[in-house]
Amino acid sequence: MPIKIPDSLPATAQLEKENIFVMTEHRALHQDIRPLRVLLLNLMPTKITTETQILRKLSNTPLQIEVELLRTKSHVAKNVSEEHLETFYVSFDDVKDEHFDGLIITGAPVELLDFHDVDYWDELTRIMDWSKTNVHSTLHICWGAQAGxxxxxxxxxxxxxxxxxxxxxHRVVKPSSPWVRGFDDRFRAPHSRYTNVRAEDIEANPNLEIIAESDEAGVYMAKSTDSRNFFVFGHPEYDRETLNVEYERDSKTHPNAPLPKHYYPDDDPTQPAESTWRAHAQLLYTNWLNYYVYQTTPYEIDAIGHEEAADDE
Known part of the structure; x- marks a missing residue:
């Protein structure tokens, strides 16, 4: 099934080139089924790249998904044109009275700041508070997961x-969870961060559970026991070249920037990187959408926030 996004969004051409079924707004208007409404809060500076990466993962499912792009008003984006933001993004004030089946909160390059020193922290917490009554299920990624x-x-x-x-x-530590249905016992995933959360802190909270972790990189997937909040402390959406682009950027300002581990063949950055995580990355998004959004969200979207909490998984 397709993903529905604005006809002229830059990601559209790239996704169509990859033979991903992108439905135009015009065609979607003539379908009788209700699409899932997913709100993507994009906190990354490379907005168009991140849009494309995440939309690619959302698109490869048997569900029709209508994506709305959300930005913060309390932070001025420097790496994307204001025209792009004005054309394709909405602010929280535009959607605060609406309901969504899913919300995705991306990472952001602000890990070394105290949460309360991030210039849009108050706006972000307002959105997270709002999600308790207006969003059925929320997926937090990397810094967004740490913040959430x-x-x-x-x-x-x-x-x-x-x-x-x-x-x-990584290894799956709760194989009974539908979120990792179809995963191998061990799988690979990208990480790129300066901070982490500790497994013992998550395990100490009876409202949280760890789903997958790594001996080297730590906790990767965790969720709330009521299946309303999901946390991914890596970047499953990353393209083959993303870590290489980050390494080249970091090396310009920090000559001793660490080489991404287990990424280049023979740890040689002059060789093209290999992609070894895409299958599990796709399952991560597909399983979240299928088992925790589509199968449990109310058909009447305005009922979101009033339904009973999902059974523990």
């Missing part, structure tokens, strides 16, 4: 001695 698990459950983040960057092996 801190604000919602009090789990702290800690600065690392060295940036965690690379593609790491």
């Amino acid at each position: 698990i801190y604000y919602r459950y009090g789990v702290e983040k800690y600065e690392l001695d060295e940036k965690t960057t690379g593609v790491f092996e």
Whole structure:
């Protein structure tokens, strides 16, 4: 099934080139089924790249999804044109009276700041508070996961001695969870961050559970036991070249920037990187959409926030 996005969004051409079924707004208007409404709060500076990466993951499902792009008003984006933001993005005031089946909160390059020093922290917490009554299920990614698990459950983040960057092996620790249905026992996933959360802090909270983790990179997937909030502390949406682009950027300002681990063949950055995580990344998004959004969200979208909490998984 297709993903429905604005006809002229830059990601549209790239996704169509990859033979991903993108439905035009005109065609979607003539369908009788209700699409899932997903709100994407894009906090990354490279907005168009992140849009494309996440829309690619949302598109490869048997569901019709209508995506709305959300930005913060309290932060001025420097790496994307104001025209793009005005054309394709909405602000929280535009959607605060609406309901959504899903919300995705992306990462952001602000990990070394205290949460309360981030210039849009108050706006972000307002959105997270609003999601309790207006969103059925929320997926938090990387810094968005650290921010979400801190604000919602009090789990702290800690600065690392060295940036965690690379593609790491993980193991599924709760194979009965539908979120990892179809996963291998061990799988690979990208990380890129200067801070982490600790497994013991998550395990100490009875409202949280760990789903997958890595010996090298730490906790990767965690969720609330009521299946309303999901946390991914890596970047499953990353393209093959993303870590390479980040490494080249970091190396310009930090000559001793750490080489992404297990990413380049023989750890040689002159060789093209290999993509070894796309299948599990796709399952992560597809399973979230299928088992925790589509199958449990109310058909009448205005009923979101009034329905019974999902059964523990």
